[in-house]
Amino acid sequence: MAGFLCILRLAATKNLPPGLFGKQSDRFPWRFSVGAFSSTAELQGTPEEDAARSVSAVSRPSGRRVKLPKRIVRSPTDILDALASTVGKDATGPHYRYVDDPFFIPTNATNRRIFALSKESGRKAARYMVKKYPALFEKPKADPEISAFLAASQLGSQRPTEPTVKDIVDCMRKGALVAAFEAYTELNEKTPEAITPELRQELLERLCFHNSDDAIDSDLLEEKWFAHYIQKEVRRRWKVGGPADKVFQDIKPKTAEAYAAMICANARFLHVEGANTLLEEMQQENLPIPVQVYNEMIKIVPLLKDSIDSRWEMTMSFLSSMNQAGVAPNLQTFNAVLEVISRIAMWRRSRSTALGVFAEMKRCGIEPSLASYHFLLQIFCRERGPISHILLDVLQALEGKELTLRDPKDSNFFPTAMDVAGRHLRDVAVARKVYDLLWTNNNSLFLTDALKDTVFHGNFLKVLVAGESVENFFKVYDELVPMTLVPDSNLLLEMVKMVEFHEEPQHLPRIWSDAVVFGLALKDNMLEPFLAVLLNNHREDLKEAFAAIALDVKTRIDAQFLDRANRIPWSGPVISSVVRLLLRNGQMEPAWEVVGNYINKKTETFGFPSEEALSELVDVLVAAEQPTRVKQCVTLASDLGFMDLVRSAEDLAKRLRLPEQEIQKWKRIGSGSVAASLGNI
Amino acid sequence: MALFSRNPLCQEFFRGFSASLARNSAAPLPFIRSFHTTLPTNRVQAGKYRSTQYKTRGLTYEQYYNPTFIGFAKGWNSWNTSNLRFANTEHQTAQITIYDMFIRKFIAGTFHNMFVSEVIIKQRHNVIYIAGIVHQTVPARKMYFLIGYTEEFLGFFLKCPVKMELQSVSSKKDSLFTYI
Numbered sequence: 079m080a081g082f083l084c085i086l087r088l089a090a091t092k093n094l095p096p097g098l099f100g101k102q103s104d105r106f107p108w109r110f111s112v113g114a115f116s117s118t119a120e121l122q123g124t125p126e127e128d129a130a131r132s133v134s135a136v137s138r139p140s141g142r143r144v145k146l147p148k149r150i151v152r153s154p155t156d157i158l159d160a161l162a163s164t165v166g167k168d169a170t171g172p173h174y175r176y177v178d179d180p181f182f183i184p185t186n187a188t189n190r191r192i193f194a195l196s197k198e199s200g201r202k203a204a205r206y207m208v209k210k211y212p213a214l215f216e217k218p219k220a221d222p223e224i225s226a227f228l229a230a231s232q233l234g235s236q237r238p239t240e241p242t243v244k245d246i247v248d249c250m251r252k253g254a255l256v257a258a259f260e261a262y263t264e265l266n267e268k269t270p271e272a273i274t275p276e277l278r279q280e281l282l283e284r285l286c287f288h289n290s291d292d293a294i295d296s297d298l299l300e301e302k303w304f305a306h307y308i309q310k311e312v313r314r315r316w317k318v319g320g321p322a323d324k325v326f327q328d329i330k331p332k333t334a335e336a337y338a339a340m341i342c343a344n345a346r347f348l349h350v351e352g353a354n355t356l357l358e359e360m361q362q363e364n365l366p367i368p369v370q371v372y373n374e375m376i377k378i379v380p381l382l383k384d385s386i387d388s389r390w391e392m393t394m395s396f397l398s399s400m401n402q403a404g405v406a407p408n409l410q411t412f413n414a415v416l417e418v419i420s421r422i423a424m425w426r427r428s429r430s431t432a433l434g435v436f437a438e439m440k441r442c443g444i445e446p447s448l449a450s451y452h453f454l455l456q457i458f459c460r461e462r463g464p465i466s467h468i469l470l471d472v473l474q475a476l477e478g479k480e481l482t483l484r485d486p487k488d489s490n491f492f493p494t495a496m497d498v499a500g501r502h503l504r505d506v507a508v509a510r511k512v513y514d515l516l517w518t519n520n521n522s523l524f525l526t527d528a529l530k531d532t533v534f535h536g537n538f539l540k541v542l543v544a545g546e547s548v549e550n551f552f553k554v555y556d557e558l559v560p561m562t563l564v565p566d567s568n569l570l571l572e573m574v575k576m577v578e579f580h581e582e583p584q585h586l587p588r589i590w591s592d593a594v595v596f597g598l599a600l601k602d603n604m605l606e607p608f609l610a611v612l613l614n615n616h617r618e619d620l621k622e623a624f625a626a627i628a629l630d631v632k633t634r635i636d637a638q639f640l641d642r643a644n645r646i647p648w649s650g651p652v653i654s655s656v657v658r659l660l661l662r663n664g665q666m667e668p669a670w671e672v673v674g675n676y677i678n679k680k681t682e683t684f685g686f687p688s689e690e691a692l693s694e695l696v697d698v699l700v701a702a703e704q705p706t707r708v709k710q711c712v713t714l715a716s717d718l719g720f721m722d723l724v725r726s727a728e729d730l731a732k733r734l735r736l737p738e739q740e741i742q743k744w745k746r747i748g749s750g751s752v753a754a755s756l757g758n759i
Numbered sequence: 760m761a762l763f764s765r766n767p768l769c770q771e772f773f774r775g776f777s778a779s780l781a782r783n784s785a786a787p788l789p790f791i792r793s794f795h796t797t798l799p800t801n802r803v804q805a806g807k808y809r810s811t812q813y814k815t816r817g818l819t820y821e822q823y824y825n826p827t828f829i830g831f832a833k834g835w836n837s838w839n840t841s842n843l844r845f846a847n848t849e850h851q852t853a854q855i856t857i858y859d860m861f862i863r864k865f866i867a868g869t870f871h872n873m874f875v876s877e878v879i880i881k882q883r884h885n886v887i888y889i890a891g892i893v894h895q896t897v898p899a900r901k902m903y904f905l906i907g908y909t910e911e912f913l914g915f916f917l918k919c920p921v922k923m924e925l926q927s928v929s930s931k932k933d934s935l936f937t938y939i
């Protein structure tokens with residue numbers, strides 16, 4: 079009880095959604111009743127006295143009756159919800175799907191995917207065992223038995239010898255539709271009268287919904303999260319002449335429900351001709367057409383017609399036939415119309431028509447869902463179109479509202495909104511508003527797969543990179559990276575540019591270490607520009623840190639396995655930058671090693687070191703009195719055609735105080751044959 | 760005889776034995792003094808590790824403390840309510856113990872040579888949590904596969920949700936507490 083009171087107290091402080099704990103006045107029933115009593119009895123005094131008097135009054139039989147508050151009906155998970163609402167998001171820990179241990183926490187995007195899917199793959203392997211050897215899992219018996227944990231719940235691939243109606247129902251409701259259809263076929267041949275029309279209709283609807291495949295296991299969440307199923311499902315084509323078509327043939331006479339299921343499925347799985355033919359049949363037989371059929375037909379209008387006008391004409395004809403038949407439109411109807419408009423690119427009237435649809439929606443008393451706003455943003459904020467600030471109005475309309483998923487496309491809203499805030503409006507304040515909206519209530523559930531999650535957070539950081547101060551940016555960056563988002567090399571490069579623009583190069587080493595952790599450091603689109611930025615900064619206090627980065631690059635490139643398929647070779651600009659950064663910090667040995675390896679062809683290299691790098695190295699080598707190395711460098715310069723360096727060969731030899739004979743040899747490096755000059759000094 | 764001299768029980772036994780023999784014959788007993796070839800089984804004890812000559816046997820914290828320290832310096836390996844009076848699992852002590860052993864054997868086979876600690880099995884509500892420290896012998900992605908496999912397999916076997924709570928060490932030495 080004490081725990082429960084604690085929750086109530088928390089609920090009062092945390093501003094829980096209304097409804098969870100009843101109305102404001104109902105939240106503290108005991109206090110309310112005591113207060114009400116004392117006020118009616120018109121007693122004055124301290125709260126303690128009041129309470130004592132009221133208790134004694136209750137015990138008196140002649141006292142006024144205490145009004146007990148009405149019981150608030152709660153759902154079984156209300157307490158869990160209340161507890162969950164007191165816990166925020168932990169930015170420092172990994173997602174619950176990963177083990178909270180450094181070895182198990184994925185640091186780059188690939189590992190995030192692989193780890194989660196590996197775990198799921200293990201689950202599938204176990205399920206395979208359960209399916210193959212169900213007898214091993216019969217004991218121990220559970221009490222009470224929970225069907226989800228029984229090996230029988232995994233069956234469905236096992237065919238019963240004598241299928242009954244119960245087998246069909248069991249298989250069908252477990253999602254084993256292939257098995258259900260097999261049982262159905264067998265039973266339909268032997269005793270078709272045993273199958274009721276309701277059963278046939280249910281089987282047809284389930285087959286239609288899943289395109290005659292087995293249902294996707296709802297326990298296997300990770301695959302759903304990472305594989306972007308929703309998009310895949312759209313790409314899947316309708317199985318023409320498949321189980322659903324066969325069950326539909328068996329239904330005689332054809333009912334409106336059967337037609338409706340078939341048309342919706344044909345349209346959803348992009349078999350547009352089939353959907354159109356069935357609709358015509360349905361109209362000929364004068365069957366009432368339900369609203370879902372109209373919705374699905376409107377959605378495929380862009381596939382049926384090509385030109386802008388004919389598309390709109392067809393949409394309007396569906397709407398007017400709805401009107402004639404007296405079928406009331408619902409949210410999905412309006413969303414379908416908006417989708418059609420959003421798919422007609424470059425239509426002059428698209429904006430005004432979309433607003434008209436919204437007005438009509440309001441007239442019908444239908445609250446727009448997030449999907450409606452998603453289409454609205456798509457219509458108004460086209461990539462090459464004029465800038466529109468409609469997102470601000472949308473955000474205002476959504477403020478303070480509790481959002482629920484009412485349309486499958488609702489989940490597209492947040493990525494679209496962030497995209498508009500970032501790329502269309504380029505406004506940090508708006509982006510932050512969208513971000514805050516995502517983290518109010520349970521709105522983060524609208525990001526339904528990994529792609530949307532990455533796009534949303536990636537775009538958010540990209541807006542901030544462009545418009546925020548370095549300090550503010552890193553505040554958000556630390557919150558999101560790496561647990562929520564692993565940035566890509568584009569974002570890291572943008573960060574490098576930001577740091578350069580604000581002249582705060584002290585952040586560069588940190589960006590480098592992040593790039594290393596995320597496995598992006600040696601990517602060729604990252605490495606060269608990053609090193610170039612390091613070279614451009616001449617801060618005295620940072621040269622040591624920058625040289626450490628250069629040394630890190632060298633170690634990492636050299637440490638790659640020779641047989642690695644995607645090995646990253648040295649490139650000319652990288653060699654030059656590494657050498658110059660090392661020399662700036664007075665590290666001659668590693669710098670020479672890089673160039674020496676290049677000269678002796680010990681490393682795989684594309685391109686060649688630059689003249690500046692080579693002459694800087696030569697200067698340092700001369701100062702260190704290393705004539706052999708200097709000569710190798712000068713020879714290399716003559717091969718590469720850096721004539722300034724070659725011309726100074728004589729000077730160098732003199733500075734090295736070499737004998738006259740040698741000086742003459744060095745003079746000939748540029749003019750004579752290369753092979754001749756490679757002799758010993 | 761000298762072998763058993765430290766064990767009072769054995770001394771008692773042999774005293775009685777020699778006395779009964781002595782009644783039958785006055786001669787001294789030659790077989791008692793004979794060479795003993797069996798293992799000194801009296802020195803085998805449960806829960807304690809014998810120290811080595813050069814202190815080379817590594818022990819984990821758990822192994823270092825005798826079973827008498829359970830509840831003081833270390834905890835139990837199985838956590839459940841079957842030994843509590845009036846608990847609804849009161850009569851399932853044997854069953855739960857056997858299933859815990861099954862889980863341990865399953866883990867030993869599935870995470871082969873990976874666990875460097877004891878397998879701790881906790882039953883909370885209807886969930887079984889299996890905790891322990893593993894050695895990083897295989898890449899993390901393979902470890903995740905094993906975790907998923909174990910959770911699902913044992914879930915179907917024991918008919919309740921099973922969860923694994925693992926921590927890892929890069930070397931087996933990291934889990935050692937002392938050498939004896």
